[in-house]
Amino acid sequence: MMRFFADESCGQCTPCRVGTVKAVQLMASEKWDTQLLEELSQAMADASICGLGQAAPNPIRCVVKYFPGELT
Amino acid sequence: MNARQQLALESPTIEFNLNGQSVVGKSGETLLQTADRYGIDIPRLCYKEGMRADGNCRSCMVEIKGERTLAPSCCRFPTAGMEVSSDSARAVHAQKMIIELLASDMPEKVYKPDSELDHWKRKLGIGRPRFARRQQPVADTSHPAMAVNLDACIQCTRCVRACREVQVNDVIGYAFRGPHSEIVFDLGDPMGESSCVACGECVQACPTGALAPAGETYLIATDKEVPSVCPYCGVGCQLTYHVKNNHIVRVEGRAGPANEGRLCVKGRFGFDYVHHKQRLTKPLIRKPGRPKSADFVMDPNDPLSVFR
Numbered sequence: 001m002m003r004f005f006a007d008e009s010c011g012q013c014t015p016c017r018v019g020t021v022k023a024v025q026l027m028a029s030e031k032w033d034t035q036l037l038e039e040l041s042q043a044m045a046d047a048s049i050c051g052l053g054q055a056a057p058n059p060i061r062c063v064v065k066y067f068p069g070e071l072t
Numbered sequence: 073m074n075a076r077q078q079l080a081l082e083s084p085t086i087e088f089n090l091n092g093q094s095v096v097g098k099s100g101e102t103l104l105q106t107a108d109r110y111g112i113d114i115p116r117l118c119y120k121e122g123m124r125a126d127g128n129c130r131s132c133m134v135e136i137k138g139e140r141t142l143a144p145s146c147c148r149f150p151t152a153g154m155e156v157s158s159d160s161a162r163a164v165h166a167q168k169m170i171i172e173l174l175a176s177d178m179p180e181k182v183y184k185p186d187s188e189l190d191h192w193k194r195k196l197g198i199g200r201p202r203f204a205r206r207q208q209p210v211a212d213t214s215h216p217a218m219a220v221n222l223d224a225c226i227q228c229t230r231c232v233r234a235c236r237e238v239q240v241n242d243v244i245g246y247a248f249r250g251p252h253s254e255i256v257f258d259l260g261d262p263m264g265e266s267s268c269v270a271c272g273e274c275v276q277a278c279p280t281g282a283l284a285p286a287g288e289t290y291l292i293a294t295d296k297e298v299p300s301v302c303p304y305c306g307v308g309c310q311l312t313y314h315v316k317n318n319h320i321v322r323v324e325g326r327a328g329p330a331n332e333g334r335l336c337v338k339g340r341f342g343f344d345y346v347h348h349k350q351r352l353t354k355p356l357i358r359k360p361g362r363p364k365s366a367d368f369v370m371d372p373n374d375p376l377s378v379f380r
Contacts, residue, residue: 011246011253014130017227018173021251022203036202043110043169046142046162052076054141 002027004058016053019044023060032071034064089152103145103156104132114158115192116165117174118228119146122332124237129228131170131192135163142166168196176201179208179223184281184290188225209254214264217286217341218275224282225255231274235366238334239273255282272340276325276333285341289314289322293356299326302339309339320346340356349373356380 006020019040028035041057048054063070083099090107095107102125107114118129127144134145136154142163150156157163171192178189212220227246232255235244243266247256257266274283284290298313310328314321320343325335345351351373356379358364371377 009250045168
């Protein structure tokens with residue numbers, strides 16, 4: 001899903017253009033760095049120009065909030 | 073005082089709150105400009121004075137009370153009673169994360185010492201970025217006067233605006249999408265083969281040295297800066313010569329009434345004549361008996377064969 005957002009990002013603003021790609025990299029790792037992912041999510045939601053970048057971190061936050069068992 | 077400055081003085085002001093302090097914004101002034109006037113430091117990368125604010129880098133984000141998301145202070149205007157903070161935890165977090173994201177993609181190699189990105193990185197106390205670096209594009213050294221190292225590009229589009237809106241050459245564009253987006257010349261041509269007129273405005277606009285003068289002259293520590301006027305045409309563009317051992321290393325446009333910091337190819341890159349061996353530095357007198365015909369050819373490397 002994050003790869004979808006990275007693909008759909010238009011590339012205008014930093015949090016979305018760079019943030020989605022970095023999120024994909026962090027989510028690909030065996031063990032999620034949830035603290036860094038949350039910091040990134042916060043900045044993306046706060047600082048992106050449009051709704052795509054602002055909503056892109058939602059899947060990360062959903063997994064961390066509702067499926068923490070899947071991450072261990 | 074010009075008409076624009078006169079207008080700014082006469083226009084109405086807006087009172088609002090910035091970081092808990094009551095400030096007065098002038099008409100037509102953005103939050104960032106007001107903050108600058110009050111000595112409040114807000115990071116900025118895609119914003120450059122004299123250029124249209126674009127608000128794409130998102131490093132100047134501020135929190136405005138009552139708004140869902142943060143706002144870019146470089147292209148946001150105040151309204152009466154607005155409560156703005158650039159130092160709230162939320163705003164600072166976003167500013168720092170943006171700088172860290174951009175810094176994470178920077179190459180090890182330095183193209184411009186203490187670039188604007190390095191400056192804000194240091195100011196905000198950001199250490200080694202925690203993200204993996206992107207796959208870097210290859211360097212383009214096809215142009216004789218400028219080097220294009222897009223591995224240091226932060227996609228702030230200042231070069232695009234410099235080329236399109238300041239110099240109105242429209243050579244540089246922003247192509248592709250998302251993580252693939254990059255700065256291109258014409259239709260993705262190498263810079264040396266594009267229709268670039270080499271005014272170098274993009275080099276002056278670039279905050280990281282991704283566009284830099286050829287020969288890595290940014291890395292040469294100069295002894296002095298000489299404010300001067302361009303020696304070529306009569307426009308009178310003001311410039312600064314960066315000099316080392318009495319040799320000009322590079323030229324920078326200086327804000328003058330005729331050029332407002334801009335230069336053309338001659339003023340910016342045409343300074344090799346200064347120490348050229350064919351340059352005449354004192355008046356010469358023709359030796360007696362030397363021909364005066366128009367088709368006479370003189371060896372320019374040896375003027376003393378004809379003159380004394």
